[in-house]
Amino acid sequence: MSDTIAAIATGAQISAIGIVRLSGPRAIELVDALFTPRAGAPMRERPAHTLVYGELRDRKGELLDLCQCTLSRAPNSYTGEDTAEFQCHGSPVVLRALLDELFALGARQARAGEFTRRAFLNGRMELSSAEAVADLIDAESAESARNAAGQLAGALGRRMEAIYASLSEISAHYHAVLDYPDEDIEPFRVKEYRALIARAADEVESLLATFARGKLLREGIPAAIIGRPNAGKSSLLNALLGYERAIVTRIPGTTRDTIEEKLLLGGLCLRLIDTAGLRETDDEVERLGVERSRSAMERAELVLAVVDGSEAPTEEDAAILAAAGKAKRAIVVLSKQDLSACAQPSTSLPVVRISSLTGEGIAELERAIQALFPLPETPAGGILTNARHAEALGRAREHLRAALGALDEGATPDIVLTETEGAMAAIGELSGRTVREDVTERIFSRFCVGK
C-alpha cells in the first residue's frame, strides 16, 4: 500500500470548483512539484489543515490554474496517510491535466473507493462507517441521508462495540473455566452472564426490527396507483410529481404499461407506480398491462386506490377497494372533485378527495401518505439499512439464542463459549474486525472513484 494514489473527487461535469485528491507517502512531494503558494514557504514546510492559495503549473512550467491546496499529514487524515487536495476551477480539462501531471510524477489512478478503503485498513474508520459514506452519497431522501450520516458518525459501530465488549468478557471467563476445569463457575456469575447475553440478544433483535423500514429507506417506498380505466390515476401521478409524466386522455386503457417515478415527500422517497387500469380486456397489450398492475399492487408498501369521484361507484370500483383492503397500507383517492361529486364509496380505508386538475386535496393526500410512514423514534443512524449488516446480525441472533438455551439447560461451558464467540464473530463483521478480505473488496468496489 505504499503507492500514492490520485483521483478527481468531484465528477466529470463542469462545475464551479473541482477537487483532485492525493493520498500516499509521496503526496506532499508531488504537491510541491506542481504547486507554488502565492507567498511564503512551500507546502511541505507549512502546517496541515490550512488552505493555501497559489499557482498550479505543469512540469514544463505552463500555468494550469490558480487554485487552493490543503494538506493533511499521516496519521491525522481521512486515509491515515499523507493526503492533499487541490481545489481547482471545475473545468474537466484542467482537472484532467492536473491528474496527468500527477501520474507522470509517479502517482497512480485511485480505484473505486480506494481512499475510504485505506481509511478502513489504517483503522481510521470502521467498515460500517465506511459503508455509510457510500450510503450518504447515494441517499435519495432526507431521512436516508440523516440515517447514513448517523452511521458515518459511528452510531451503529458504538452499539455493536458495546455488545462485543460484554460478550468478550464472557468469552474470557469461559476460557478461564475451560483452562482450569477444577474450579466451578460461581452460580452468581452464570446469572450475570445470562443477563448480559440476553441484553445483547435484545439489542440485536431491536436493530433487526428496524431493517424493514431500512429497506424502504434504501430503496424507496413502492407505491402503486390502482383503479379502473379513466379513474384519474395518471393525472394523479402527474399532479403528485408536478409535471406531465404520464399520458392522460379520455380514452380508457391509455396507460398500458407501468410507469415508475421517484417522488420526495418530506423525508420519504416514494417510488410511485402508475398502472394500467384494472379491467377485463381482450386487448393483448392491455391485458399484459393489467397483469403488471396486479403484481405492482402485490409488491407495493402503499396502494393508492383511485375512484372516479364524478360518477357513481361501479362493481369494478368495489372490487378494487376490496383488493386495496388487502394491501399493507392503502388510501382511497376520490378523484375529479372539481366536477359535480357523486361517488361515496363504502370502505373502511382512509379517503382523500382530490382534483388533479385544480390541485385540490393533493397536499392533504401527501400528509395522509406521510402519516402512514411515521419516523421511528430512533436517533440518527439507528435504522439498519444494509443487507450485509442484517444478515450478520441475523446470525448473531441465532448464536445468542443458542447460548441462552445452553445456559438454561445447564450445558457444558464449551457450548456456551462456542455460541458466544460465534455471535462475536458475526457482530465483528459489521465493524470489519472479523470480515473476510473478499467482502471488503466487494464493498469498496461499489464506491465511486475519488471516494
Ligand SMILES: Nc1nc2c(ncn2[C@@H]2O[C@H](COP(=O)(O)OP(=O)(O)O)[C@@H](O)[C@H]2O)c(=O)[nH]1
Ligand atoms: N375534471 C377533471 N378531469 C380529470 C381529473 N383527473 C383526470 N381527469 C380526466 O379523466 C380522464 C382520464 O384520466 P387519466 O388520468 O388518464 O385516468 P387513468 O386512466 O386512470 O390513468 C382524462 O380525460 C382526464 O383529463 C380531474 O381531477 N378533474
Ligand SMILES: [Mg+2]
Ligand atoms: Mg393512465
